[in-house]
Amino acid sequence: MSDSSATHLFLRAANGEKTDRPPVWLMRQAGRILPQYRALRQKFPDFKAFVKTPEAAAEATIQPVDELHVDAAIIFSDILVIPEAMGLDYEMIEAKGPRFPKTIENHQDIAQLRSGAEAAASLEYVYQALRITKKELHGRVPLIGFAGAPWTILAYMVEGGGSKTFSKARKMLYAEPSQAHALLQKITDTTIAYLKQQVAAGADLIQLFDSWAGELAPAHYQTFAIPYLKQICDALPEVPKTIFAKGAWFALEELGQTSCQIIGLDWSTSPQFARQKLGDQKVLQGNLDPCTLYGNADTIRQETIKMVQAFQGRHIVNLGHGVYPDTPLDGVRVFVETIRGMRYEV
């Protein structure tokens, strides 16, 4: 099922060119929604062993392309490989999420972390997964590489896991801002080296996930997030970049001033609001509420079409968050097929 027009579709849309229809992919499309993924996952004792096996990661990456006919593949991996590469090991606890046995508490902890190219060198298994995927895709669709945004990675390293309030990580920004900046810079240096290697290994586009952006006060997002996002985007001129800063509706103007081409929107942010803040230059990605896919086929079709009409072009279709693991596969299919069957009115 080679489909070179679709390959081009995604990258043309990413570059802001006019297309017949918007391209479509889903955050977390390589994951538990697919029976093939669940079967593959069972071959590994834990999630991390899976992530660290390039052949398996490549297989998981390609599964949704075969099964759902999405217009892009995203490498199967985890944003927490960066703290690990810096020397902060984590465990992935089934049905609970990540946990760091040791967390970052002071300047000494930060000084001991590896960073930059030295840290990124330990992530060869990701680059190898990208190379295998690229080869096995045979150019059918472009390949997206990714990393966590520095603030989100700091939040995990300081909290030691997920959190309802992220008050420990946010406390560092108020009580020890110089520590926070030192840590953010080390994460940024590592992320840049990591993403350069991803591009060298075949990533056609890079997405930065700032999952906890919405927890920061607007002034803090300007101080502790935007400058590091800018550094990363500026360091990767060779590919289009997407920033998905969940909940950061208040920082759209500042995000619009970075050198990324694409801004991802969560489902609380209307495309009209985003356009008003961002202007016409950026391409927007998103933003159907993932829960829509629990509805019946008519509901999914209606809501999907309504969303595309609201964006009025310069749009890459996605959900407003990662697809939830218990989403019915049929719902996902209706979503993707609705987009694939659409044509923009001329």
Add this chain to the structure above:
Amino acid sequence: MSDSSATHLFLRAANGEKTDRPPVWLMRQAGRILPQYRALRQKFPDFKAFVKTPEAAAEATIQPVDELHVDAAIIFSDILVIPEAMGLDYEMIEAKGPRFPKTIENHQDIAQLRSGAEAAASLEYVYQALRITKKELHGRVPLIGFAGAPWTILAYMVEGGGSKTFSKARKMLYAEPSQAHALLQKITDTTIAYLKQQVAAGADLIQLFDSWAGELAPAHYQTFAIPYLKQICDALPEVPKTIFAKGAWFALEELGQTSCQIIGLDWSTSPQFARQKLGDQKVLQGNLDPCTLYGNADTIRQETIKMVQAFQGRHIVNLGHGVYPDTPLDGVRVFVETIRGMRYEV
């Protein structure tokens, strides 16, 4: 320390009158930040026994007035007394949060719930706590009553506890909207009866907490939240009402069309943005990032003053969320004292 001018200050500000300085209180001020509270809490085997003992609830309510000199008291209770009154029992698990052994899954579950005055009659312990508090306050400061907003209560009743995504509760809105409306109406009827009794028992103002507002897509907030908030506000003409819909920046215009007098803001929403959406009629409450209080005294003072200046009047000072339990008491004191020492420039 009778201070009848302060009593008037809070209610005058709530009614939109000019005051010399903004009043100040903190969400969760009756709680673990106070050593007196922690001592009192130890007398009870569990949190629910504490909530259900009117004398103890009254004592916890008054502690921050004595200790911090805040301008209002808020009755010590929990938003989950409503599901319990409707027949859905919950447990409060230490350091984890609430858990409902049984959850709402279908129309039959909803049909079996008690509602309205019948359900609210079982909450006599709250009304008694309000009467005791009112008497013991001797008019020093006004007394705030509260309830959860219907969508937030539905979310707990369907999820069975907190959640990272509230996907189960939101799924009901897409997949079974008539179930959702039936449940929301029963919650609303119960909440109205409950709040009328709170006012009869002495509450001077009512606050509705919509803690999970920010999880809903904007169209769903209009359909599944706003109509029920309107019913509640309209049913309580005798007191000022506050709606604190955390994360619902996208619904400010609709919130502005309810009959509440005061809109609470979280720390991601600037007063300028809120004024632009709400106009000049509403009083705004909030919105310092609770993490600010982890900073040193100078930081707290500066950020507090900066916030008050940004609001430019018609403002009740609070944090943008409940005060975090591990906040240093000295930080809370600096916050309150900074406000008490301020005077608006004429």
